[in-house]
Amino acid sequence: MNIKDLNILKTHQALKNKEFSFENLVKEFLKSIDKKETEINAFISIFKKQALKQAREKDKKGYKLKSVLDGIPIILKDNILVKNKKCTAGSKILKNYKALYNASVVEKLNKAGAIILGKGNMDEFACGASGETSCFGPTKNPVNTKKVPGGSSSGPAAALAANFALAGLGSDTGGSIREPASFCGVYGLKPSYGRVSRYGLIAMASSLDQIGPMALSLEDLAIMLSFIQGRDKKDLTSLKSNKINYPLKAKDPKDIILGIPKNLVESKNKELVKLFKETISNLQKKGIKFLKVELPHLKYALRAYNIIMPAEVSANLARFDGIRYGLCEKKKDLLDIYKETRGKGFGQEVKARIMLGNYVLSQGFYNKYYLKAQKIRTLIKQDFANIFKKGVNGLFLPTTPKIAFNLREKIGKPIDMYLSDIYTVPANLTGLPALTFPNKNINGLPTGIQIIGDDFDDEGILKTAKTIESLI
Amino acid sequence: MISKQKIKDIAKLSRIKLDSKDIGFYQKRIEKIIDYIEEIKEVNTKGVAPYKGKKIKSNILRKDEVKKLDKVIRKKLINNAPDQKDNFLKTKPIFKNK
Numbered sequence: 001m002n003i004k005d006l007n008i009l010k011t012h013q014a015l016k017n018k019e020f021s022f023e024n025l026v027k028e029f030l031k032s033i034d035k036k037e038t039e040i041n042a043f044i045s046i047f048k049k050q051a052l053k054q055a056r057e058k059d060k061k062g063y064k065l066k067s068v069l070d071g072i073p074i075i076l077k078d079n080i081l082v083k084n085k086k087c088t089a090g091s092k093i094l095k096n097y098k099a100l101y102n103a104s105v106v107e108k109l110n111k112a113g114a115i116i117l118g119k120g121n122m123d124e125f126a127c128g129a130s131g132e133t134s135c136f137g138p139t140k141n142p143v144n145t146k147k148v149p150g151g152s153s154s155g156p157a158a159a160l161a162a163n164f165a166l167a168g169l170g171s172d173t174g175g176s177i178r179e180p181a182s183f184c185g186v187y188g189l190k191p192s193y194g195r196v197s198r199y200g201l202i203a204m205a206s207s208l209d210q211i212g213p214m215a216l217s218l219e220d221l222a223i224m225l226s227f228i229q230g231r232d233k234k235d236l237t238s239l240k241s242n243k244i245n246y247p248l249k250a251k252d253p254k255d256i257i258l259g260i261p262k263n264l265v266e267s268k269n270k271e272l273v274k275l276f277k278e279t280i281s282n283l284q285k286k287g288i289k290f291l292k293v294e295l296p297h298l299k300y301a302l303r304a305y306n307i308i309m310p311a312e313v314s315a316n317l318a319r320f321d322g323i324r325y326g327l328c329e330k331k332k333d334l335l336d337i338y339k340e341t342r343g344k345g346f347g348q349e350v351k352a353r354i355m356l357g358n359y360v361l362s363q364g365f366y367n368k369y370y371l372k373a374q375k376i377r378t379l380i381k382q383d384f385a386n387i388f389k390k391g392v393n394g395l396f397l398p399t400t401p402k403i404a405f406n407l408r409e410k411i412g413k414p415i416d417m418y419l420s421d422i423y424t425v426p427a428n429l430t431g432l433p434a435l436t437f438p439n440k441n442i443n444g445l446p447t448g449i450q451i452i453g454d455d456f457d458d459e460g461i462l463k464t465a466k467t468i469e470s471l472i
Numbered sequence: 473m474i475s476k477q478k479i480k481d482i483a484k485l486s487r488i489k490l491d492s493k494d495i496g497f498y499q500k501r502i503e504k505i506i507d508y509i510e511e512i513k514e515v516n517t518k519g520v521a522p523y524k525g526k527k528i529k530s531n532i533l534r535k536d537e538v539k540k541l542d543k544v545i546r547k548k549l550i551n552n553a554p555d556q557k558d559n560f561l562k563t564k565p566i567f568k569n570k
Contacts, residue, residue, distance in 0.1 A: 306505060324552065325554075334563065354488065
């Protein structure tokens with residue numbers, strides 16, 4: 001078995017045909033982890049014994065596969081709770097915190113028979129675009145270890161690129177699944193808001209957060225989504241979802257119309273711009289129609305995001321007070337416990353966002369910043385509704401304006417770092433589904449194509465992507 | 473311009489202790505972002521309602537009743553707290569005796 005050639009569907013077939021046992025499969029991945037993990041740092045915790053035990057039990061029962069995910073080794077971002085396991089969100093404040101229950105998505109994956117190999121490294125509380133703000137140290141990009149893997153779901157993305165697992169779950173608040181997937185040359189989907197329950201996800205910005213799959217093919221994204229989606233009575237914002245059919249049926253290129261935003265802020269990376277233009281003209285030749293569309297408020301998306309996101313971060317992270325769980329700095333006075341615990345427990349980036357959030361929510365600034373940003377959000381949503389009314393199947397964009405940059409290159413340059421999210425935040429602000437899949441490399445580094453779809457048309461954008469992938 | 477005092481005030485509001493040597497760093501940092509987001513003022517939002525999110529079709533309700541918690545879970549829950557006494561979480565008083 002060569003694990004580099006595997007994905008979920010192929011592994012499922014091989015297990016069915018008894019080409020290898022569950023135990024052999026898990027052992028191969030653990031071997032790969034043993035070899036390269038010290039360098040990559042994709043995991044915060046690894047469940048080696050438990051994974052092997054689960055695999056052996058499956059072997060004992062014989063090869064009766066209960067689902068296509070049965071026996072599939074996966075990695076979860078370390079902000080998704082697994083019962084009795086540490087869950088840190090990459091933060092010192094939760095360094096020793098053990099979860100008491102499973103996230104709903106974990107219950108679903110367990111039921112399907114998936115084997116959780118461990119918890120993935122991440123930017124602290126999902127605040128970061130490079131995988132460098134974790135208190136467990138930075139993750140490195142397996143494609144080139146001098147480069148960042150992207151963030152905040154840095155661990156799962158790097159793990160997939162390094163052949164440490166076959167699939168993963170991340171969370172995406174402003175691009176945290178799509179950006180690292182693009183930097184590491186793998187696949188990622190931010191589902192429509194409400195499609196996947198977030199019960200058991202450590203919240204960052206609740207009106208933007210969405211759990212989603214990361215994988216090694218579009219088919220695998222569809223498979224993962226089909227298992228984790230659906231209404232959950234433990235998450236009021238979750239919604240009933242239509243079935244995802246896989247294998248995905250590719251569309252006739254002539255039936256695809258993609259929108260390109262007219263006033264898009266162009267990337268400063270000339271090679272990336274050139275590649276993107278070439279991709280479009282290549283796809284046009286093969287029958288796909290491209291339509292220049294007007295989204296007049298799109299250029300304010302990143303600004304509105306950088307008001308709404310920190311505001312929600314400041315509220316969500318208020319729960320870390322040193323009283324009920326996590327780190328506690330013992331002081332005589334209650335206020336001092338709060339201040340010392342949070343001062344020591346949170347990293348620089350998280351502190352800056354909490355403070356910015358409290359600033360934009362404070363008296364005198366609420367209307368000027370927060371309320372204004374929420375109104376702009378309505379306008380952006382309307383812009384998108386208008387283009388989908390014109391029959392566009394999706395918005396066609398690069399995933400990021402950058403390719404993987406050097407480790408430490410953007411530290412101390414917050415605006416430059418935040419600009420990494422410029423093409424990804426619109427989908428979070430509007431609750432629309434968006435995915436990334438690999439385009440050609442530039443200087444040996446991966447680039448990504450992003451498609452943003454209409455609300456709950458997650459399967460539609462997967463099919464469109466499948467068609468495009470077969471043409472490029 | 474955001475004054476150093478303003479940074480101290482937000483830090484207190486945020487319940488975060490900052491070392492005095494770090495105040496300048498956060499001042500510059502927050503100023504940069506505020507400068508960046510300032511541009512939203514040019515957007516005409518007259519008569520536009522703030523974003524409300526997707527419609528939730530039905531509420532999810534449960535009975536308001538006391539449920540017995542599994543002893544093991546209860547123990548673990550309490551053990552997660554940094555300070556405990558007699559099966560309760562322990563914390564400092566909110567009001568001071570004068």
